[in-house]
Amino acid sequence: MHKLLRLNWFGGALAWVWLLVVMLPIYWVVITSFKTRATYFITNTFAPPADPTFENYLTVIESGFIRYFLNSVIVTAGAVIPAVAVSFMASYAIVRGAGNRWLRSINTLFLLGLAIPLQAVVIPIYLIIIRIQMYDTLAAIIMPSIAFAIPLSVLVLANFIRDVPRELFESMRVDGASEWGTLWRLALPLTRPALVTVVIYNALSIWNGFILPLVLTQSPDQRTMPLALWTYEGEYGINVPAIAASVTLTTVPIVIAYAVGRRQLLSGLTAGFSK
Amino acid sequence: MTTLAPPAVRVSEPTVTGGGRGGGLIWMTVPALLIFTAFGVVPLLGVLALSFTTWNNVGPIQPSGLDSWTTVLTDPDLPHALWVTFLIMGLSWLVQTPISVLLGVFLAAHKRYRGFLAVLYFIPLLLSSAAIAITYKALLDPNFGIGNGLGIPLLNQDWLGDSTLAVGVVVFIVSWQYIPFHTLIYQGAVRSIPHSMYEASLIDGAGRIRQFFSITLPQLRYTIVTSSTLMVVGSLTLFDLIYVLTAGGPGDATRALALEMYRTGFQANLMGPASAIAVILVLVGLGLSQLLRRLGGRGDESQQEGA
Numbered sequence: 001m002h003k004l005l006r007l008n009w010f011g012g013a014l015a016w017v018w019l020l021v022v023m024l025p026i027y028w029v030v031i032t033s034f035k036t037r038a039t040y041f042i043t044n045t046f047a048p049p050a051d052p053t054f055e056n057y058l059t060v061i062e063s064g065f066i067r068y069f070l071n072s073v074i075v076t077a078g079a080v081i082p083a084v085a086v087s088f089m090a091s092y093a094i095v096r097g098a099g100n101r102w103l104r105s106i107n108t109l110f111l112l113g114l115a116i117p118l119q120a121v122v123i124p125i126y127l128i129i130i131r132i133q134m135y136d137t138l139a140a141i142i143m144p145s146i147a148f149a150i151p152l153s154v155l156v157l158a159n160f161i162r163d164v165p166r167e168l169f170e171s172m173r174v175d176g177a178s179e180w181g182t183l184w185r186l187a188l189p190l191t192r193p194a195l196v197t198v199v200i201y202n203a204l205s206i207w208n209g210f211i212l213p214l215v216l217t218q219s220p221d222q223r224t225m226p227l228a229l230w231t232y233e234g235e236y237g238i239n240v241p242a243i244a245a246s247v248t249l250t251t252v253p254i255v256i257a258y259a260v261g262r263r264q265l266l267s268g269l270t271a272g273f274s275k
Numbered sequence: 276m277t278t279l280a281p282p283a284v285r286v287s288e289p290t291v292t293g294g295g296r297g298g299g300l301i302w303m304t305v306p307a308l309l310i311f312t313a314f315g316v317v318p319l320l321g322v323l324a325l326s327f328t329t330w331n332n333v334g335p336i337q338p339s340g341l342d343s344w345t346t347v348l349t350d351p352d353l354p355h356a357l358w359v360t361f362l363i364m365g366l367s368w369l370v371q372t373p374i375s376v377l378l379g380v381f382l383a384a385h386k387r388y389r390g391f392l393a394v395l396y397f398i399p400l401l402l403s404s405a406a407i408a409i410t411y412k413a414l415l416d417p418n419f420g421i422g423n424g425l426g427i428p429l430l431n432q433d434w435l436g437d438s439t440l441a442v443g444v445v446v447f448i449v450s451w452q453y454i455p456f457h458t459l460i461y462q463g464a465v466r467s468i469p470h471s472m473y474e475a476s477l478i479d480g481a482g483r484i485r486q487f488f489s490i491t492l493p494q495l496r497y498t499i500v501t502s503s504t505l506m507v508v509g510s511l512t513l514f515d516l517i518y519v520l521t522a523g524g525p526g527d528a529t530r531a532l533a534l535e536m537y538r539t540g541f542q543a544n545l546m547g548p549a550s551a552i553a554v555i556l557v558l559v560g561l562g563l564s565q566l567l568r569r570l571g572g573r574g575d576e577s578q579q580e581g582a
Contacts, residue, residue: 008483011381015388018378019395021451026398028424029410045414045424090307093300106304113315117512117560119533120553123540124321125314127330147314150307179300208403210515215541226405230519233409240413247406254401262394 029251032244033057040241056245060232064220065249068228072207074138075224079145080202084195086146087153092183094154095161096169107158113151118144119211126215140216141224145209149202156201160194161187196264200257207254225250319557325550332544343547347555350548355527356535359442363531364510366446367453371506372499375454379461380491389462396455404452404515411448412520438528441521445529448516453509457502464498465491500571504564511560532556 024046032040034052043050090106097103125144126135134140164187172182188195213227223231229250236242258265329339347353378396382389399407414420415434422430434444472490481489514533517523523530523538530538533556540549 008381008384011377011384014374014377015381015392018374018454019392022396022399022455025407025410025414025451028414032413041419045419045421047424086307086310090304093303097300100300102301103304106301106308109316110307110311113311115561115564116315116319117508117556119512119514119536120556120560121315121318121322123536123546123550123553124318124325126541127321127325127546128314128318143310144314144318147311150311150315154307179303183303204401208405210403210405210518211537214518226403226515229403229405229409233412233519240416240419243409243413247410250406251402255398258397258401262397 029244029247032241033248035241037239037241056239056241057249059239059242060246060249063232063235064223065228065246067221068223068225069250069253071138071223072225075141075145075209075213076203076207078138078142079149079206080199083146083149083202084153084199087150087198088157088188088191088195089183090150091154091157091161092179092187094158096179096182107154110151110154114155116148116151118148122211122215125212129216135216136218136222138217138222141209141212144212144216145206149206153198153202156198157191157194160191164190193264196261200261200265203257204254322550322553322557325546326548326554328547328550330546332541332546336546339547343545343551346545346548347551352527352530352535353552356530356532356552359527359529360511360513360531360533362442363445363449363513363529364507366442367449367510368503368506370446370450371454371457372503374450375457375502376461376492376495376499378454378458380465380487382458382462383465393459393462396458398455399452400456402452405519407448407452408516408519411444415444435521436525438525441525441528445513445517445520448520449510449513452516453506457506460498460502461495464495468494496571500567504567507563507567508560511556511563532559 028046031048032045033056034054035043035049036051036053036055039049039051090110094103094107129135129140129143134143168186168190169182172186177185208226209224210226210230213222213224217223217227220231229246232246233243236246325336326343327338327340328336329342330336382392412435417431417433417436420431420434422428422432432440434440468491472494473486476486476490512533513531514537517529517531517534518537521529523534532552536549536552536556539545539552
């Protein structure tokens with residue numbers, strides 16, 4: 001009994017200490033973003049601002065933030081929607097056509113794709129994008145983002161569709177539904193939880209993507225938020241509150257999205273990785 | 276967030292159901308196949324091909340045999356970049372694994388805090404590495420940063436200006452960002468351990484600590500392999516964070532392999548040698564994940580046998 005309690009205390013203490021470690025920088029960014037440049041240097045860095053100001057947010061918004069935000073929205077939506085759509089179709093075919101040797105090879109190819117690190121193939125991607133004359137466009141970021149979202153999406157969706165009872169598919173068949181109709185009216189509604197998981201997961205990684213925008217775009221017009229953040233940092237230099245405001249602004253949309261889709265994301269992730 | 280891509284997940288092949296039916300379904304895979312081939316498979320083959328060429332980013336691409344490879348393999352910077360990569364990899368594994376396991380075990384058992392902690396723990400994973408790097412850069416300022424704020428003079432170090440400290444900072448931030456993720460993995464895995472095992476051990480008189488080492492840890496074996504593989508491959512391809520945080524500095528103290536590739540390719544315009552480094556990245560990544568799978572005893576067994 002003694003040992004039992006001791007280990008629990010240990011785990012509990014660790015959990016709360018870690019929470020502090022996680023939250024401290026986040027707390028710091030938020031409070032700093034409401035300080036003026038002058039007060040930042042004279043007050044304790046962890047003290048909340050005595051006189052909160054929105055000035056930093058105005059500074060950031062005036063220097064093109066909305067444009068960068070929209071770029072990120074375009075890139076994320078432009079990549080996630082097609083990626084999930086094509087992955088869903090492919091997963092359906094892979095599961096329903098199990099036994100067909102072409103489909104099996106295609107599945108294997110996608111699984112091998114899980115092992116390709118994006119960083120390692122960014123040079124040929126850059127070359128391809130230049131050759132097809134898409135350099136410095138948002139489409140340049142979108143195309144490889146779709147490709148790199150496919151392997152994991154197919155993996156998760158196929159595992160989920162596989163759990164749909166075979167009888168349901170058979171009865172649709174008996175009713176004379178086409179494969180397309182079955183996919184649309186049976187598999188899609190039944191797979192919704194997995195679809196949501198895949199959408200959130202991909203959206204998160206594409207929204208936060210850095211290396212593709214860095215390598216494939218050049219002009220300020222095409223900047224996505226992580227890249228914009230990096231350039232803000234260069235521009236504002238010592239204006240720490242403005243930097244904090246830009247970090248906060250780029251983070252708020254994703255935290256809101258998380259608040260909405262949290263349950264789905266967590267259950268999807270734990271189910272997908274824990275075994 | 277590309278570091279989240281999980282190369283280690285093993286999946287059972289679809290069960291073969293009689294007949295070769297399904298041929299009519301192939302068209303449904305065509306869109307995914309086309310784009311994945313164009314921007315995944317072709318670049319993978321392309322990087323290998325480019326490693327045998329010379330290309331300065333503007334001029335023509337010229338075959339150059341083994342020149343790029345000779346350049347890279349005789350470059351004294353390569354062993355250093357490998358050393359930095361493995362150092363960061365090893366240290367972050369050592370920091371992340373025990374903490375994630377312990378937190379995961381704790382959260383799995385405590386329904387009361389689970390929801391609350393899981394919400395807040397997850398936040399670092401939502402932030403871009405660029406945002407995290409920028410935040411820490413400001414927070415670690417030797418004069419106006421964390422040491423002053425907390426009133427702990429010991430923390431007033433030139434964190435990013437000192438070679439040893441900078442590596443430590445990278446390890447700390449990687450852990451800060453990903454421990455929450457691995458905690459969730461372990462939490463899920465612990466919850467799926469059959470409860471009867473604990474009941475049986477209780478009858479045998481095993482205490483909580485004994486249970487942890489005799490039941491929980493062995494049962495988490497495959498999860499540890501998955502989680503470690505994600506950590507290792509993630510550290511191998513670590514780019515955004517280091518690029519924004521230190522750009523490889525001070526000096527070359529944090530110049531890991533992925534960064535070395537970027538600098539060689541996009542800053543020095545030596546695309547051939549950069550491609551050779553990229554090939555090394557892929558090979559090291561594949562080698563490490565295979566090794567981990569062997570170590571975890573998962574090489575030949577099916578997933579079901581381990582469950």
